[in-house]
Amino acid sequence: MLTTADAIVIGAGIVGNATAYYLAKKGLSVIVLEASEYIGNGGSSRNGGGVRQSGRDPKELPLMVWGVKNIWPHLSEELGVDTEYKQKGNLRLGKTPAHMEKLKTLADNAIKCGVDVQMLTAEEVKKINPYLSDAVIGASWCPTDGHANPLTTTLGYYKAARALGADFVTGCPVKKIITEKGKVCGVETPEQKFYAPSVVVAAGFESNEILGTVGINIPMRKRVLQCLVTEAEPQMFEQMLGTAAADFYGHQTKHGSFVFGGHDGFEDDPVVINNDYPFSTGDFASCCSRGIMGYFPLLSNAKIVRTWSGYEDHSSDVVATVSKCDEVPGLYIECGFSGHGFGIGPAAAYNIAELIATGSCPADISPLRYDRFKSVI
Ligand SMILES: Cc1cc2nc3c(=O)[nH]c(=O)nc-3n(C[C@H](O)[C@H](O)[C@H](O)COP(=O)(O)OP(=O)(O)OC[C@H]3O[C@@H](n4cnc5c(N)ncnc54)[C@H](O)[C@@H]3O)c2cc1C
Structure with a gap:
């Protein structure tokens, strides 16, 4: 050694x-x-x-934009593995005028840093993702965002x-x-x-x-974040999704399953216990699923295979x-x-x-x- x-x-x-x-x-x-x-x-x-520029703090944008241009598009070839990187855009969805205001502020910040982010109407969003519920009244759209396999x-x-x-x-x-x-x-x-x-x-x-x-x-402090994965479904869409309400985010993988992250609905962060090993809370899957079904009623019957959690180093x-x-x-x-x-x-x-x-x-x-x-x- x-x-x-x-x-x-x-x-x-x-x-x-x-x-x-x-x-x-x-x-x-x-x-x-x-x-x-x-x-x-x-x-x-x-x-x-998620491999996204949109929704980021302007302090991180110069580095993130650099990475999206110079690293991610060639990474599979460079490393000799399939990173499953797809640069098919990020839709951040809104259901209320307050959501749209929040999305507009984030979009304006990104545009100032040279990122291509547009605000879309409900009709325009549906053209990109026809599976969305009518509750969605608009979205921000960053065509150069994407997702990959962690x-x-x-x-x-x-x-x-x-x-x-x-x-x-x-x-x-x-x-x-x-x-x-x-x-x-x-x-x-x-x-x-x-x-x-x-x-x-x-x-x-x-x-x-x-x-x-x-x-x-x-x-910084230590927080638990959680995800779920469904059984494989027929390919529906390729974008990364997020919401102004932060009730879920995620994408459909190459294999067909959906990987979604979200919240367990409680005000406080899940507590770090179990000998410091991150675990998934009992309320997470149902709470996150309620969020998802509010945007994608079609996924109501998708079966969840498992949930998991991990730690975030959440800086001040x-x-x-x-x-x-x-x-x-x-x-x-x-x-x-x-x-x-x-x-x-x-x-x-x-x-x-x-x-x-x-x-x-x-x-x-x-x-x-x-x-x-x-x-x-
Ligand atoms: C559920 C969940 C969903 C997320 N979703 C996204 C997403 O969609 N997009 C996105 O960009 N990010 C996402 N993140 C965040 C992302 O995973 C992290 O920001 C990223 O992985 C941080 O990488 P890291 O290498 O800094 O940390 P880690 O992956 O945590 O690695 C740190 C390593 O340091 C080791 N270590 C700790 N102490 C010591 C020590 N004393 N000596 C030696 N080694 C030590 C640990 O064992 C660990 O292996 C998510 C995170 C979670 C948990």
Whole structure:
């Protein structure tokens, strides 16, 4: 097992795997340290597969737009796996004038950042998706959004990183970042130390505990998100869907099943219990199904095969941190993806790898700096 490399990546989710891949592609030696026994066992293999620009905070848009143009269209070919990426647009549906107002504000923000988002009437929405209920009075439409398969994409990055020589160690939780004269020189785990001049923290919510060992704090909390999958149905539509009411989102997969995410209807987030292992709450499937049937009555008889859940690293401004750390040279941060890190993860990883390898990166990640958070008191 290697204990010294050019770079250490902490966490083997989509972000850590992709960062390792792009670093190895640049010719750097990489060690990836993963706390659990499995690769991609965090949110990265449990998510709804949305790859969207629309509905994002303007701070994330330059990076996301860059990723949709430069990474996603060629990713299957690059990794040699079928990521099932489909760029067939995102419809965000509204049922009330208040919904439409909310959608218009989001659309205006995206348009200002150069994203093609249009507001559609009920008639125009029906032309794109004829299965929708008459309760839908309009939608925002982003034709360059899409969806992909989280499992094949995350594991595709893992396999491709390994093929380029990246070393992965599972069951290896990082407890501490080690510095020498203020600069990063490695990390400590319960068993041993690993050394590298660059360390990337991509450990989801747990990133904060690790960053805390060098005095850095990204304000975020841990939330549970849930999904369901139906039996395969005849192919109906290819768009990614969301709603202004946030009562469900999802898409139909290549296999024909529908993967939908949503809410369990309770005001508070589901509680994190069960020995910290995420579990699906009893009310989720029925509540999410009520949401879905309000838009797609035709799906009333679709059978749910299973539900699952995963954790979200929900940052205080609901925006990711993708940044180098000035106070601790050699330290790079990719966390706080706030429930929408699958779509933007590959772009974040590419840009951080470029920053480490060359000192600069192609996308504007300055709005995602770690020191943007201000204390209000
Ligand atoms: C149900 C659900 C639906 C979602 N839907 C979407 C969607 O449609 N579109 C979208 O873009 N995003 C979605 N997301 C969010 C998306 O999944 C995440 O933002 C993304 O996967 C984050 O990737 P990550 O690599 O940062 O984190 P993770 O996948 O959580 O990986 C972090 C890894 O770090 C490891 N780790 C933790 N502590 C340590 C340590 N001390 N040492 C070493 N390793 C450690 C963990 O074990 C884990 O493997 C959804 C999430 C969930 C849960």
